[in-house]
Amino acid sequence: MKIGIVGNYGNDNNGDEAILLSIIRQLQKVFNIPTKNLVVFSNNPQQTADRYEVESYPLYYKNGNAPKTFFKTYKENSKVVKNLDFVVIGGGGILMDLYKREAPLYGSYAMMANNAGVPYVVYGCGAGPLNTGLGKWFIRYMAKHAENISVRDPQSQKLLKSIGVKRDVHVIGDPAFSLEVARTQYSEAPKKVGVTAVPYYNASYWPTGDETLYNNYIDGMAKNLDHLVAEHHVEITFFATKYPQDADVTKEIQQRMRHGATVTIIDENLPPQRILDLTASFDVLVGTRLHSLILATDAKTPIIGVSYHVKVNDFLQMAGLGDYSLPIHSLHETDDQFAKLFNQMATNWNGAQQLAATTNASFKEKSSLGEQLLKEGAAKR
Secondary structure, three states: OOEEEEOOOOOOEHHHHHHHHHHHHHHHHHHOOOHHHEEEEEOOHHHHHHHHOOEEEEOOOOOOOHHHHHHHHHHHHHHHHOOOOEEEEEEEEEEOOOOOOHHHHHHHHHHHHHHHOOOEEEEEEEEOOOOOHHHHHHHHHHHHHOOOEEEOOHHHHHHHHHOOOOOOOEEOOOHHHHOOOOOOOOOOOOOEEEEEOOOOOOOOOOOOOOHHHHHHHHHHHHHHHHHHHHHHOOEEEEOOOEOOHHHHHHHHHHHHOOOHHHOEEOOOOOOHHHHHHHHOOOOEEEEOOHHHHHHHHHOOOOEEEEEOOHHHHHHHHHOOOHHHEEEHHHHHHOOOHHHHHHHHHHHOHHHHHHHHHHHHHHHHHHHHHHHHHHHHHHOOO
């Protein structure tokens, strides 16, 4: 059996790489196949092939404008797809048109598979934003011809229904919730704090830069972390899931902190397993990146989320942790937002640990549904 995987992989975003690692492990488990039987369409095929011991081909073939790129990609990769037995399109927040390419790009793989009679599933994705008629058309097409479709949160399910997807849309959580790591212990009282920071409205990264919003965010992070250090004497460690962009942001935050000399920055491109191991060493994670929060949940680490995107708040709400979601745009308004939530955890530290364990168990249960959907999706072949 030969299985293809399509998603935003090979892009030095280790949150997405965690998704890929989890899907690879799930496919190995469900179908009892070696990695050499997996084909990943990647932004960096050589890196992906070397890292996971899979076959890998370019996710797309750039060819001038968007329509020419679409047709060249379809022409080249349909030759590969027709020789597969099953295709998994997912996960990650790929059911969107914010960057214009996503819906047509991933939709083209649905067309390749459908036209070749190869069954495919849309698996554990996030949906939105979806604002263009073309984007909505491609997503409806993907859903219509898939063997089944699953998303990572109820908000994505609701959005797909609102644009005209008429079939069942399963909610299974993020595929990365299937990853596991051994956690040895917590500190007697919470002390070790991990932090991730996204380049929010940074002109070199964001679709539309805004210097005021970016500076407000950097100041808000710095002031809130300073307050946390001063009140609770915590040890802060910055790390990146998107490298080097996130690491560069953490250096700016450190420079604006009064207690910046006391924090540690891990200035490395960390693979998913290393991030898992790292999050298991923290007592609490303060995360902006969604997958830093997800991997912390895998490690049973209590979390505080800084919601830079609706997907972060959606995850926290689904996890029953809405009270631990802080809006990024107002972080600069007061400097005690982290400290207040951290104090709630510290006051009932055993309860915080138990909540993290319960959240972990809940998402592990959802991931088992995902494995069942993979099995059902391939049954047609």
